[in-house]
Amino acid sequence: MSVDFDTAVVGAGAVGLACAAVLSARGRSVVILEARNAIAQEGTTRNSEVIHASIYYPAGSLKARLCRRGSDLVYARCAERSVEHKRTGKLIVATSDDEVPKLEALFVAARTNGVPELAMIDAAELHRLEPDVAGVAALSSPVTGIVDAHGLALSYLAEAEENGAALLLHHRVTALDREPDAWRVVVRAGESDEEQSLRCREVVNAAGMGAEQVAALAGLDVDREGLRVHLCKGDYFSLAPSAPISLSQLIYPVGSAAGAGLGVHATVDLAGRVRFGPDATYVDRADYTVDESKRAAFAEAVRRYLPTLEDEWLAPDFAGLRTKLAGPGEGFRDFEIREESARGLPGLMNCIGIESPGLTASQAIAEMVAEQLDSS
Numbered sequence: 001m002s003v004d005f006d007t008a009v010v011g012a013g014a015v016g017l018a019c020a021a022v023l024s025a026r027g028r029s030v031v032i033l034e035a036r037n038a039i040a041q042e043g044t045t046r047n048s049e050v051i052h053a054s055i056y057y058p059a060g061s062l063k064a065r066l067c068r069r070g071s072d073l074v075y076a077r078c079a080e081r082s083v084e085h086k087r088t089g090k091l092i093v094a095t096s097d098d099e100v101p102k103l104e105a106l107f108v109a110a111r112t113n114g115v116p117e118l119a120m121i122d123a124a125e126l127h128r129l130e131p132d133v134a135g136v137a138a139l140s141s142p143v144t145g146i147v148d149a150h151g152l153a154l155s156y157l158a159e160a161e162e163n164g165a166a167l168l169l170h171h172r173v174t175a176l177d178r179e180p181d182a183w184r185v186v187v188r189a190g191e192s193d194e195e196q197s198l199r200c201r202e203v204v205n206a207a208g209m210g211a212e213q214v215a216a217l218a219g220l221d222v223d224r225e226g227l228r229v230h231l232c233k234g235d236y237f238s239l240a241p242s243a244p245i246s247l248s249q250l251i252y253p254v255g256s257a258a259g260a261g262l263g264v265h266a267t268v269d270l271a272g273r274v275r276f277g278p279d280a281t282y283v284d285r286a287d288y289t290v291d292e293s294k295r296a297a298f299a300e301a302v303r304r305y306l307p308t309l310e311d312e313w314l315a316p317d318f319a320g321l322r323t324k325l326a327g328p329g330e331g332f333r334d335f336e337i338r339e340e341s342a343r344g345l346p347g348l349m350n351c352i353g354i355e356s357p358g359l360t361a362s363q364a365i366a367e368m369v370a371e372q373l374d375s376s
């Protein structure tokens with residue numbers, strides 16, 4: 001069989017690039033096809049950049065397992081390849097006594113998921129650690145941290161390229177045709193209408209917001225398979241640098257952790273800037289404008305744990321789009337990471353619904369992709 005590459009990876013976000021790094025390290029020739037003119041322009045760099053510990057996800061789920069392993073892998077990678085990161089620690093704060101049982105339930109869930117170094121702390125200890133934060137108790141997770149997401153993506157690309165992988169920017173995949181012994185991958189380069197094609201044994205669909213369309217191009221009935229992706233927007237507001245609030249750890253409220261997101265939390269970035277968000281609103285189309293009129297609602301939510309915050313200290317920052325398999329009001333949905341031989345599409349590997357903690361889990365997802373392809 002003659003192919004141009006063993007594997008085509010669709011999408012140069014953290015997940016696609018990690019897949020390219022891991023698959024090329026296992027000896028495959030790999031081409032990465034990216035619709036935009038630079039890597040990591042979508043989900044990968046529009047998020048909280050948190051290295052999650054695996055606190056919230058149901059025991060045994062892919063999110064729980066791949067987040068836990070992914071966290072260890074990200075820290076090891078950051079150390080090995082000098083990617084900027086910081087083990088800030090995270091505090092999940094109960095602001096009233098009736099929230100304490102929720103905190104205790106999270107503690108048990110996180111321990112079941114294998115999160116190390118967890119501790120319940122009381123109000124006095126919370127005040128000692130974070131004098132600006134109000135709460136009656138908190139769950140402390142010292143292994144939670146932050147990472148330069150673009151730097152992480154670049155480190156995957158560097159490894160893939162060291163192993164001989166090729167990156168084609170501005171190449172959108174527009175068709176995927178199954179031939180008897182390979183995939184014919186059709187791409188449109190740049191703004192032209194001209195299409196080219198290449199033949200590959202395997203296709204990894206890591207197209208983020210576009211993953212549902214790419215799966216459909218390959219012939220999957222995404223509705224029947226339950227693979228429809230819902231966009232859920234998260235806005236962020238930043239804290240004015242002059243505001244008299246300082247935080248050293250990431251602060252999450254416990255109250256709203258059951259909704260579409262983790263509640264409007266406070267993150268500190270690698271430059272020490274404090275940012276609040278994301279909130280969660282289902283939307284019909286991609287739009288990254290931050291709605292300034294949400295300022296009062298954000299301030300209200302944040303004041304539950306930072307009571308001295310004033311509305312005017314908040315400025316609209318940026319927005320990200322979650323790619324959720326769960327629609328509004330639906331329960332937990334896991335990542336879909338599956339090789340599609342059983343559906344008559346051998347060599348097609350779908351990664352769909354890779355919302356949070358997808359950045360943390362990226363390398364662990366790539367390992368799973370490689371294992372499934374190796375055994376298919």
Ligand SMILES: Cc1cc2nc3c(=O)[nH]c(=O)nc-3n(C[C@H](O)[C@H](O)[C@H](O)COP(=O)(O)OP(=O)(O)OC[C@H]3O[C@@H](n4cnc5c(N)ncnc54)[C@H](O)[C@@H]3O)c2cc1C
Nearest residue numbers: 011013014015035043044047050173208210320358359360
């Ligand atoms: C608001 C928010 C906060 C989050 N916070 C965190 C966090 O703190 N920690 C964490 O671990 N995770 C977090 N996440 C999740 C994380 O951002 C995602 O899981 C991760 O970025 C997914 O990466 P990806 O590579 O799958 O997708 P993306 O980064 O979106 O990459 C997909 C790529 O595919 C390309 N593409 C699409 N269609 C095609 C096509 N047809 N042909 C070629 N290329 C195509 C796109 O251009 C894009 O570059 C958050 C997400 C959101 C939205």
